[in-house]
Amino acid sequence: MCGIFCLLSFSPVESPTDQRLHQNLSRRGPDSTQDLTVTHAHPFYRCLFSAHVLHMRGALTPQPERDAAGNVLLWNGEIFSGIAVAPEENDTRVMARQLSLCDTPAELLSVVSRVRGPWAFAYYQQAQHCLWFGRDFFGRRSLLWQFDAEAEALTLTSVGGDCSPTGADPWLEVPAAGVYRIDLKAGRVAGTGGVTLEVYPWATGGCGLPSPENVPSNCVATMNQWGLVLPSPVSPLNMLLPEVEVGVLPSSPPSSVVATDLEEVLASRERTGEVDHLNAVLSEAVRRRVQALPGDIRDQSLTDHASVAVLFSGGIDSMILAALADRHVPAGQPIDLLNVAFKLQEPKTQKQQSTKKKKKKPETDQNDPTTDSTNVPKVSEISSPFDVPDRLTGRAGLLELQALNPERRWNFVEVNVTQEELQRTRRERVRHLVQPLDTVLDDSIGCAMWFAARGEGFVTQDGDRTPFSSPAKVLLTGIGADEQLAGYSRHRVRFQTSGHQGLVQELGMELGRISSRNLGRDDRIIADHGKEARFPYLDEDVVDYLNSLPVWRKADLSLPRGVGEKLLLRQGARALGLGPSALLPKRAMQFGSRIAKMENSHERASDRCNRLLSA
Structure with missing residues (x-):
């Protein structure tokens, strides 16, 4: 897990560093801290990537992770299934390797959608001059965003700082609506200096395009031009209704209902295949989460x-x-x-309670x-x-x-x-x-x-x-x-x-x-x-x-x-x-x-x- 930070700036004037924000990020990842800056001249843009790593799996892998082609990954996530990660491997490096093979948006979405586990990420594709970012289907990892009109800069971060800089909007959570892409050569909003965000939404169960109030001002979220979507990692909710609607009891048991009565009610319910199936999938979910641990702990049976x-x-x-x-x-x-x-x-005395004004x-x-x-x-x-x-x-x-x-x-x-x-x-x-x-x-x-x-x-x-x-x-x-x-x-x-x-x-x-x-x-x-x-x-x-x-x-x-x-x-x-x-x-x-x-x-x-x- 990590504290990740990406500052995308379209102005050659460097923005001041928010020290409290970076202190907050460093508390998330005490095992490794590293910065990386990517600059492009025509048109001008600068990406500052910063990561603070909490070592959880395989060999300690500092971030940002940059490959030979110049692509840069910030990965705050865990791959529990969907993409193979060997016990000695680090999932950041596995994810970077998978993404490096992607040339088209469809290929990148295919990789991201296969991940089973929590994630938030930012990924810079150098050849395509674009920046991808987003959160998993349930939003299990934090990612905030903010646009500063004066500095012409968009910030993505796991956690905010004390306050917003002058000219910047308040922090907002990046909606877990899908994955976002910014075309760094053409993705500006005319007349505002803002950023156009291409959205690749979840196909089912998601919330589609984010509401305008959840998008930084001067930024516009639009459906991607190819109409591509991410397949949902879960099936839709079963909306089936019973043929006969039953009556209901009071929301709380009457005073005459005691624990032994509730025991009898629960015991009277036949144990079904659904019970065993739920216990099985829950057990496997817990196994994935308690055995995917740092190598220096995982290999010790006694501690x-x-x-x-x-x-x-x-x-x-x-x-x-x-x-x-x-x-x-x-x-x-x-x-x-x-x-x-x-x-x-x-507890207040009876006199204090009686003299206290009723609210x-x-x-x-x-x-x-x-x-x-x-x-x-x-x-x-x-x-x-x-x-x-x-x-x-x-x-x-x-x-x-x-x-x-x-x-x-x-x-x-x-x-x-x-x-x-x-x-x-x-x-x-x-x-x-x-x-x-x-x-x-x-x-x-x-x-x-x-x-x-x-x-x-x-x-x-x-x-x-x-x-x-x-x-x-x-x-x-x-x-x-x-x-x-x-x-x-x-x-x-x-x-x-x-x-x-x-x-x-x-x-x-x-x-x-x-x-x-x-x-x-x-x-x-x-x-x-x-x-x-x-x-x-x-x-x-x-x-x-x-x-x-x-x-x-x-x-x-x-x-x-x-x-x-x-x-x-x-x-x-x-x-x-x-x-x-x-x-x-x-x-x-x-x-x-x-x-x-x-x-x-x-x-x-x-x-x-x-x-x-x-x-």
Whole structure:
């Protein structure tokens, strides 16, 4: 993985260097840093390429990678399948070799479309005088762009800086709509000094041409003149509806429904071929991601240090990832379980609560455990101000994993965050990484994920609690499960109002927007620690299989929370030998970690967050 940067300038006047931007990039790639400049005289253009490499595979390969013909590649990605990469090879060099054989746009698109795995890239073809760039189908790697009219320069970068230069627009995320091409000899917009962007969109499932508001001003995105498209890596979503629409139950189980009742409901569901197939493709997705590691780690079956960590709440998504990682990580290696908690605020006295002025109730998520009494920690369970809901379910999940494989060393890392540390880190690090996103939800999830990914906290073994810092470079995260298997409360609401047809439409929208709502932000946050986020639930084979199933095979929202949403995954958890975690209702990270209660609890998730804007 890398921090990549490309500055395309049509002016002979050199632009000043943004030192903070390059510091942000260097944190993503601490193992190698290198710059390369390509200049052409008539017509004039200059490309400055810069790369900061995190070594993850084969021999350390510095970037930018330039071949004998003068072509230059910046590659921030992982090839898990689709193009052969031998264990001793580096996928940057493999990709550069494949692209060097391409003379036509169709040939280049054929290479890019075969890659299975996350990627963002920029590629300069010297003979054709063109610059290609883009993000993968799901947008699992960040790529931002910005055009500076005064400097006549377009910037592409994995992460932005503190602010935009004078004359430049704010940073925008490059839409994961396809691959873009700039003709460096003729690709200018007449009268504006801007750039014409030829788009090669995904054939199905993508969003077509990007919306004008997502394209830098003075730049124009147009369909390529050949009408070429990239074949989608996954099949279209199955839109089939059941012949008979079923009724629905309340969104939360009544107080009379207890865990044993939910156990019986789940047990009554027959284990089907779909369950085994899902577990098989998920297992393979995890295998690809935990075994494609740096050579100095991969070849050691015994080590005191974990090479793989899981962003871990004890919920079903992270429990399944941990259980599957246990199958493929060498038996002698530990697995780190990173569990973040924000310090619980002191409860107000009855007098303070009665005299406090009533405020408008904020918009809440039904996944917030404070709205579901079955998930609120009992006073007797709380022995620490960091005993938030995710800490308690995390400890319970640890016991399940220890029972599943008592020989494995599971490092349950308690990452504890105070309000003072949160505010300082947001100001110094997170607000620069979250941009261009700026909502309260982006703030909450971005901050929680940053601290969790850093992996600094405490572990308890044999009754001794000691400081601990996770060395794992690979972080597995459960993003993508809820979007495909109807895990969010909004899915249940849509089902109650519009039935299966509305639910299918909602799920179709989820994957279509996941690149702009989640994945670019999460990549920028996690990579800031020189670590790499990997998303098994968004493996192309996993998504392809789930897309092939009718919606009622994946979820049954006529059943109560804790069973109906992600039903197929819950059945899969049972087949893997997991216990109570298979029945935990969805709990959003901002609520489970209690970061949502740390600042202004009356904010709405969609509000613009002033804390991200303040210096």
